[in-house]
Amino acid sequence: MNRIDILRDSIIDKLLTISNKDYLTALYQLINNRSIENEKVELTEEQILMLQLSEHDIENGNLITQTELDKSDFKWLKEL
Numbered sequence: 001m002n003r004i005d006i007l008r009d010s011i012i013d014k015l016l017t018i019s020n021k022d023y024l025t026a027l028y029q030l031i032n033n034r035s036i037e038n039e040k041v042e043l044t045e046e047q048i049l050m051l052q053l054s055e056h057d058i059e060n061g062n063l064i065t066q067t068e069l070d071k072s073d074f075k076w077l078k079e080l
Contacts, residue, residue, distance in 0.1 A: 005044065 001009075018024055043051075057063065064072075 001046075002044070 015024075015027070018027075
């Protein structure tokens, strides 16, 4: 993983721990206001592979509902 990917993953990990709605709203507005119209996103080989695997799962019906995912996440969190 390159340095940008590590930094992005670190930020995402920290975001997942924030529960303050006002703080999250402010962060969302900050991120949402940046100009991305002309920005080209370069995907890593790993990201491309993950997208391909996701497409394969969709084609084969390997899906779960959001409710099932939420229940699984809740169960996992209770086990921590």
